[in-house]
Amino acid sequence: MKLMSNIPIDDKYLNSAKEILGEDNILFAVVGDLEMKGSYGSSAMVFGRDALVAFDNSYENGCIRIEYENVIRAKVKRMYGNAMFRVKDTDGKWHNVIRFSYAAADIGDAAAIFVENVRDEGYSDSLLDVVKSTYEKMRCFCPKCGRKLQSPDSPCINCQGKSKMFSKLIQYIAPQKWNLLLCIVLSAFTTGLSLVPTYITSVLVDDILPSGSMKRLVQVVVFLAVLYIVQYTVTGVRQYRLRLASDSIITGLKKDIFAKAQYLPMKFYDKSSTGSVINRINSDTATVQGFIMKISQEAIVQFFTMVGIIVIMFSLNWQLALLALCPIPIVVFIARRFGKIVAPKYRRLWRRSSSISTMLTDSIPGIRVIKAFSNEKSVINKFNRYCDEWKKEDCQTGLYAAIFPTLITFFVTCGSLLIWGVGGSWTISGEFGVSAGILVSFITYATQFYNPVNFFANLGDSYENAVASIEKILDIIDAEPEQDFGDFKSEEPLQGKIEFRNVNFSFDRSKKVLSNINLTIEPGDTVGIVGTTGSGKSTLINLIMRYYDDYEGEIFVDGKNIRDIDMAYFRSQIGFVQQEPLMFRDTVYKNIAYGCGDVHVEEVLHAAQIANAHTFISKMPDAYDTVLGERGVGLSGGEKQRVSIARAVLKNPGILIFDEATAAVDSETEFLIQGAIERLIRGRTTIMIAHRLSTLRKANKIVVVDKGEIIECGPPEELMKKKGKYYKLVQIQSMSEQLLKEKQSENFE
């Protein structure tokens, strides 16, 4: 059987480990990519049933054996950009075992838990589960394309759809194919019509003018007038149809990007600025719109024009036609070179433009803070700097975008000069049957012919610009959405039993946020989660809410792994009241009924009453019809909080979560909110995070989280008797409350 290992282990290490631990004893390995001295190299730990062997050049014999029974503590010490597996021996001395980059940090954590568990309980196969689940997570690759997946069951986004960039755009163009086809036919028609006057010119010069026939001249002029009327009428119709098609295509694309953005995991938003997402929906789609129109219409029209002119030119005089084609190879060469040079520049330009959008989305909503700190000048300077950088990049790109087309136009004009010079001499000498009329129409055709040549030569500029935009759009469209492959749904609300089993989590590998979380919450429990700021309380809630799904271990609700439950159903069963509730720019009524489709008015009023929100809402001039400003402007913090509780009431969830719901309000408002909460939590599993421990007086269980670990858990009375961390927190708060009371009474006197 193949050894479990993060990357294949060197045979020399494996063979040596087999000798030291015994072949049957070997369970798994952690392979490092750094040497103890800090340079890239190889190191490894092979874990057996009762001991591990570590390999590193720093060891005297190249390796060291460590018995689990001699290990008091095992842990991964995360440093900056690297980590160390460390063990504490029975003398209390820490030893650095091997060193690795963050690539092996997660599996190192699992190995440390394994070592401590084996030391405590003796080896059993079940202890390997922690390690196995970490390995499984590390090995989630698409069997077809090799792209890393978030979980073994998740489909590969890359293989699901067509991988080619432009082929993905076809799905947006396809619904408009008839409209576009009609436009192409109309284009071909108008292009054909536009070639006629040039032909008539040669007839005019060679036949009509020498014959002196006024009648024929009038006929020609009337014919041309009718031709122009038809041509421009058809052009108008075509442009309108084209606008319809183009708007439909781009609306579809915008809708899809926005819809996809709703289902992207929180990790995407942790790493991407909102400005860059907005930039993709607005400006990039406009760039792509322009390009799609260029390709689907202009390119086809220009192509037809070019072919049509070539055919006419060869039919008029093939020698002159060949002369006209002379500059083409040079033009093609320059166009290709231009594409290569300008492509990276457009990517850089996109970055600069994205920086400007990010700055705008940061500063405009934060205008109150900017004003409060009189920081207008600094913000303006920063914005100016971003604009200047964009300008600099755009000017550089513009330089290339100006030089290359000019060069192309120059060579194209040289082609015209050839026709003037060589063709003119043939007309004078009477060679190759080049009459004056043919020469004149040839010169006009050549000018018309070089338009499409110029167009195709310069298409590279728009192409590279569009490619840069499409790449960014596909960043969203192709991004892995939230994992929602569970299909469990029920008509009944959730009972609310929550279990965390061996849960480990980190936002990025540089710092572990939750370690080895094991917790059971029974249905109807009211659980208070306490701990200092940054201890991991909110992250615990984020995992229950499935905002982050890539944790190690498992979370069960009512005995079902939450990853196996339909996401929409699951979240509909949870009422989440946050510290800073987000209100939308809409009426108070709609803010309460947010996410609840067909809800009766009285249900909303009832929810507002339970949440102690009805009184203040009914006192507002427009009551429930009051339109809130952006992010709830118009309501105080406590009022927003009560609207948010009303939302939760309306949802009638099986599980309720309060994340510091009363942290930012005064005592009187807290009292009102507390009353609302107490009415709401009856009979439901409730999890409350609170700094003010008085908020938790209804809790029948307290969980104390410290540095990502649960250090105490149990009924509050028991924890008080234990005189641990919870006891200390209660003491500190009682003291500060006492001091506050004394101060208040002093002021009162």
Next chain:
Amino acid sequence: MILRYIDGPEVRFTVKDKIFVDMEFYHTGEVFRDMELRRMFPVSGKNKYIAVVDGEGNEQAMIRDVDNLDKYSREAVLSCLEEYYMMPRILKFVNMSDKFKIWMWTAETDKGTVTFEIRNHLTAVKPLYDNRVLIKDANDNRYEIPDYTKLDKKSRKMLIPNL
């Protein structure tokens, strides 16, 4: 808590075990054992404002500038920081390939040759104003290019489109 600044050679730092130091104040005789060092500005001001923290992460003192310490302490502090902070300096790019929008970059660094994965070059590659470039790979490991304009032509050609 008021920060206790260390301005000059009033303290002696002694390396204990790679990333741990003992800190001894000459004038008070106080000794703090098994301290760790943390850069407050690991990206911008590397050897200025170094916090001295205990095993619980509580800050005990702050070194204003490592250069102001005596030679022995300075070497001790720098060696600890060198161990703790691993941000290899990229000297040259050997190869950049991309498959299915996942970039694999191979680079020669001051710590040896390394191949790493970049998921999204827009967020992973951060150019700073002084031509420095910071790179964070898919595993959250960090790399630094002190001045990208000083890379060889081939490396620059590979890198610049990503800036």
